[in-house]
Amino acid sequence: MPEMRFTIRWPDGTREGCYSPSLVIKDYLTPGASYPLADFLAKSREALTIASARVEARYGFACSRALGQLARLEAAGRTYSTHPDARVAVESFDA
Template identity: 80%
Template sequence: MPEMRFHIRWPDGTAESCYSPSLVVREHLTPGESYPLADFLARVSTALTIASERVAARYGFACSRALGQLARLEAAGRAFAQDPDARVRVESFDA
């Protein structure tokens, strides 16, 4: 199963490299695009959940690394939740 990294920039300018065990992230995020925080979190939740389910279908267990990445993104996003203008930029993909 091809894994990938996607690189994001939080509203405060902090860059983060994120993991997915599947290329499905490419179907939900676009490099160079900036998403409102809630939209970004919904998209990444969908993508990483699908990625984990693909691992489960293939190997018989969910991908704890993908689910951990999702939990970290959700936790980091809470820091910006009070800002209605908060946006997350998707910088690039590495496959």
């Protein structure tokens, strides 16, 4: 199963390297695009949940790494949730 790494930039300028066990993330996020925080988190949640389900369908267990990535994104997202104009930029995909 092809994995995907991608880099994001949080509203404060902090960059973070992220992981998906599936290329499905390409269906939800676009390099160079900037998303409102809630939209970014919703797209990431859906994509990483699908990616984990694909791993489970193939190997018989959910992808803890994808679910861990999602948990980190959601935890970091809470940091910026009081900023109504907060946006997250997707800087790159690295296969």
